[in-house]
Amino acid sequence: xxxxxxxxxxxxxxxxxxxxxxxxxxxxxxxxxxxxxxxxxxxxxxxxxxxxxxxxxxxxxxxxxxxxxxxxxxxxxxxxxxxxxxxxxxxxxxxxxxxxxxxxxxxxxxxxxxxxxxxxxxxxxxxxxxxxxxxxxxxxxxxxxxxxxxxxxxxxxxxxxxxxxxxxxxxxxxxxxxxxxxxxxxxxxxxxxxxxxxxxxxxxxxxxxxxxxxxxxxxxxxxxxxxxxxxxxxxxxxxxxxxxxxxxxxxxxxxxxxxxxxxxxxxxxxxxxxx
Numbered sequence: 001x002x003x004x005x006x007x008x009x010x011x012x013x014x015x016x017x018x019x020x021x022x023x024x025x026x027x028x029x030x031x032x033x034x035x036x037x038x039x040x041x042x043x044x045x046x047x048x049x050x051x052x053x054x055x056x057x058x059x060x061x062x063x064x065x066x067x068x069x070x071x072x073x074x075x076x077x078x079x080x081x082x083x084x085x086x087x088x089x090x091x092x093x094x095x096x097x098x099x100x101x102x103x104x105x106x107x108x109x110x111x112x113x114x115x116x117x118x119x120x121x122x123x124x125x126x127x128x129x130x131x132x133x134x135x136x137x138x139x140x141x142x143x144x145x146x147x148x149x150x151x152x153x154x155x156x157x158x159x160x161x162x163x164x165x166x167x168x169x170x171x172x173x174x175x176x177x178x179x180x181x182x183x184x185x186x187x188x189x190x191x192x193x194x195x196x197x198x199x200x201x202x203x204x205x206x207x208x209x210x211x212x213x214x215x216x217x218x219x220x221x222x223x224x225x226x227x228x229x230x231x232x233x234x235x236x237x238x239x240x241x242x243x244x245x246x247x248x249x250x251x252x253x254x255x256x257x258x259x260x261x262x263x264x265x266x267x268x269x270x271x272x273x274x275x
């Protein structure tokens with residue numbers, strides 16, 4: 001089988017007993033960076049020295065079939081540099097190939113920068129979306145953020161320290177200067193820091209520079225005041241694009257705060273009386 005194993009995102013004390021046991025038992029490990037994997041083995045005092053194979057963004061698609069074939073014979077332990085493989089890290093292509101070939105995939109759960117940042121940000125956690133890293137180019141980043149401007153769920157992003165201030169300014173432009181957010185830096189590490197506030201203020205704070213691994217959590221958009229007529233028109237537009245009426249009513253309901261049931265019935269009635 002393939003075993004996806006979550007590794008510490010900063011504090012080695014977060015390594016689970018299951019992770020240590022899996023490392024002790026593994027004969028083959030596919031790692032995002034074999035040097036990082038070697039350091040982890042030493043830091044956790046693991047005496048086993050498995051065969052280490054590189055599995056990263058640049059070779060995953062080419063190696064997936066080969067590694068899945070190997071996993072069909074011998075368990076393959078998969079590690080990213082930190083956190084859970086496949087979550088903004090290598091592993092998805094490998095898992096997709098394993099599913100296609102009928103090879104079992106399981107996971108050893110553990111640390112996650114996404115969930116950790118969400119938990120400490122002080123923003124709604126009942127519904128959220130993980131957006132990973134935004135595009136580097138300003139125009140592409142602006143397009144991506146504009147598409148998310150009306151997203152009602154809390155949003156989680158990864159960002160590098162050198163681009164943090166620029167990204168926060170772009171978010172303030174797209175989402176509004178007063179949109180609440182939190183910058184979570186060096187989570188679980190000695191110098192962990194969580195800075196909360198409106199996007200414009202956070203952009204100002206970040207202008208002096210920031211260090212370390214960074215997760216940005218942004219509050220979702222407040223429901224817009226939309227007339228029933230306009231809301232029903234939005235539902236009809238989604239349906240025309242191929243979305244089921246029930247799903248379309250649900251999406252518009254989330255964005256506008258209007259009743260999903262009422263939107264569904266109104267759109268259905270409009271469809272019935274249309275020529």
